[in-house]
Amino acid sequence: MNTFQIACFLMVAETLNFARAAERLSVTQPAVTHQIRSLEEELGVKLFRRSTRLVELTREGLLFTSDARTIMETAARARARFEAPEKEAVVAFAVGCQSHAYLSGLSGVLRELKEKYPGLHPRFQTGPAPHIHRLLKEGEVEVVLDFRESGTGKGAEVYRELLKVPLVCLCSRENPLAGQKSVSLEDLKKEKLIFSNPVRNPEAVLRVQELLMRGRSIEDIYFGDSPETALLLARAGYGVSFLPRLFLPEDPLLAQVPVEGAGEMSFGICVRPGEESRVVKDFIRIARSQAGSLETERQRETGGGF
Numbered sequence: 031m032n033t034f035q036i037a038c039f040l041m042v043a044e045t046l047n048f049a050r051a052a053e054r055l056s057v058t059q060p061a062v063t064h065q066i067r068s069l070e071e072e073l074g075v076k077l078f079r080r081s082t083r084l085v086e087l088t089r090e091g092l093l094f095t096s097d098a099r100t101i102m103e104t105a106a107r108a109r110a111r112f113e114a115p116e117k118e119a120v121v122a123f124a125v126g127c128q129s130h131a132y133l134s135g136l137s138g139v140l141r142e143l144k145e146k147y148p149g150l151h152p153r154f155q156t157g158p159a160p161h162i163h164r165l166l167k168e169g170e171v172e173v174v175l176d177f178r179e180s181g182t183g184k185g186a187e188v189y190r191e192l193l194k195v196p197l198v199c200l201c202s203r204e205n206p207l208a209g210q211k212s213v214s215l216e217d218l219k220k221e222k223l224i225f226s227n228p229v230r231n232p233e234a235v236l237r238v239q240e241l242l243m244r245g246r247s248i249e250d251i252y253f254g255d256s257p258e259t260a261l262l263l264a265r266a267g268y269g270v271s272f273l274p275r276l277f278l279p280e281d282p283l284l285a286q287v288p289v290e291g292a293g294e295m296s297f298g299i300c301v302r303p304g305e306e307s308r309v310v311k312d313f314i315r316i317a318r319s320q321a322g323s324l325e326t327e328r329q330r331e332t333g334g335g336f
């Protein structure tokens with residue numbers, strides 16, 4: 031496996047067109063095809079499905095994408111280190127999570143971390159929980175931001191809690207539920223429902239979704255691929271959705287109403303046991319400090335929390 035093979039793979043994955051990939055790489059199309067086939071033979075899997083009209087990533091190709099980017103980034107850092115050794119040493123720091131929504135509160139943490147490590151180069155990997163936790167186990171990311179699920183923090187991982195997060199119902203402010211202090215599952219049985227991708231949802235959200243799906247017609251349920259699409263449909267008045275109140279922005283069109291009996295979910299940082307570098311320890315310390323401030327602010331806004 032070499033970086034040219036990886037570059038060919040990433041360009042085809044981006045363009046989904048072998049001819050266009052070859053043009054951008056300034057090589058011939060047969061050269062790109064040969065590199066992809068060699069890579070597939072080495073990995074023992076098909077990375078693309080090809081037809082006369084269509085090129086698309088296979089499941090294996092999609093999973094390999096993050097590995098390919100990591101390989102190229104590592105190679106680029108190695109070249110930079112030896113091309114300019116007198117410059118500040120690059121400090122690689124990879125963060126994994128299921129959704130970009132988990133990252134929205136990190137700007138202050140990363141700003142403070144950069145003050146201590148000027149050469150810090152953060153990198154982010156998103157994907158389903160099994161994938162990002164595998165990346166942590168294999169050392170491809172230093173930390174994973176996630177909700178504590180059954181099994182999280184056992185064996186190959188250590189879990190550090192940052193804060194407790196309530197589950198809220200999100201609905202248009204025109205919906206009668208918007209005026210309530212809380213909503214029950216009975217209230218929600220009368221509403222059209224918006225579910226986000228179950229692969230990227232915490233267990234507490236899945237339990238509520240499963241309860242509400244019982245006996246419901248498929249016509250009463252909308253499915254979004256991400257929290258962002260679920261928010262879009264709720265904002266447009268298609269129904270109500272459910273998300274952890276984690277860095278949810280204030281929205282003049284949306285009400286956030288606590289769900290009765292749902293409890294609070296633990297959100298935090300997973301690390302490999304015994305492998306907490308100085309950067310990881312400082313990241314956890316700063317994140318905990320800032321999460322405490324966020325929690326205090328949330329309780330002030332809601333009169334003592336949910």
